Amino acid sequence: MSEQDPRADTTTAPAAAGGHAAATPRQRYPQPLLPRNLRNWMMVWYRNYMVWKKLAIPSMIGNLADPMIYLFGLGLGLGLMVGQVNGVSYIAFLAAGTTASSVMMSASFESMYSAFSRMHVQRTWEAIMHAPLTLGDVVLGEIAWAASKAVLSGLAIMLVAGALGYAQMPGALLALPVIVLAGIAFAALAMTVTALAPSYDFFMFYQTLVMTPMLLLSGVFFPLEQLPEGVQAATKVLPLAHAVALIRPLMLGRPSEDVGLHLAVLGAYAMVALVVCLMLLRRRLLR
Template structure:
């Protein structure tokens, strides 16, 4: 759970204050469009979250990087002595690319769930923002782009560490940056759907246990997909993390990418569809 980037000063909108005092006038909601008003307004939400995060940047970055680094060096160095090479490279180099992709999923998902839920439900920061000339679509897009930005930071940090140790081909590995951005948006959008449905923080454990953990184990992060039975290999084709790994790993290892267009289309479809679904669910939750 990544709670470090929450604003320590809760923002209470007039609507929230009304809800807290039954004797006050009833809260009013105003009709708002489903989509963002333009392509600029969401940057204000992004900037607001950045300014809060900047005060806690170092502990936040340590928290985001701890798990993937433990996987990388714990499993990479430990199992690497037993496994040897995988697909023509050392196991730790194979794992480094998969860990880069999985860290994007983890960072984007946790930010869109725990931190965004705090701003939406606990602090009611979203309600305060929507009293300005911003719509719910602006707020949600800003939150998703902020979560994707943190995912990019996490993924790039692991990539640079791997490259410095000789487990990734630099500077060619930097060509994976657009893929990391797209994957971050996709995972942040999917997690925002969970946030729209969540009654409390405990609800997120279901998504972590039933969706994220199986995806982590079945998407080629720790072992080649060819080791799975044929039926399981076919099932992995619907997992966004599998497509992210299939793009990031060959780029980091300096190899050609197979089915490039297919992987990009799948990740783009997850990002677009999940964003629309999240907006619809959040409008029903917040503006009814």
């Protein structure tokens, strides 16, 4: 009798202590990969919410500190030198860009550091998947939770800007659906990085090589028209640039252009990144 391939996925396992068979990876992680239904992921979202609620105030302060520093530090300081940009004060121009960038930052950090802790360090995902939930339920719940935190961050900055007269309220609230879609897209992209990360240090590559250039080249701090034509063409593939292009006109009370294109790009990023991260996580967790 030939020796069995150790990589084979067998349906039987040696008896463990107490006479119970040891669970194989496919038995531990329910199938199919996709969400089992339209409700299960909400339980994952609710579990994360209940944990976050205990530290809600420090968490919100941490998420808002960085964008607020950019908004008031650059907006008030540099704004005195720049004056107006595209017919509005620089701080009003920056407030809309900061709203979009805070969505990216909040969704990305939640999907990377916090989700990685639950998946790899605390093994919360493994515990959840012993219930009748699939990996798809868990990942969709994590992405929805990261997007929810991104909406809180973006909405908070929008309300502050509106209270100070830097955003046209209540019309600016029409940007909320865009913030939700952008949050999902950035959360799904970051979850793909989490699926590949061997440790927390890996996330620095994504922050330095992807998030920082996107922050500087997407029209957050200055109009895209100031960039060379070749760079302007490259920004058309950046999801943050499309989010800024949708959020800024709504916050400034101006008509939006190419709405369908911007929404399609953000939607495509969300869908493709979701599929890719599911495939990568399946391979990681079932190997």
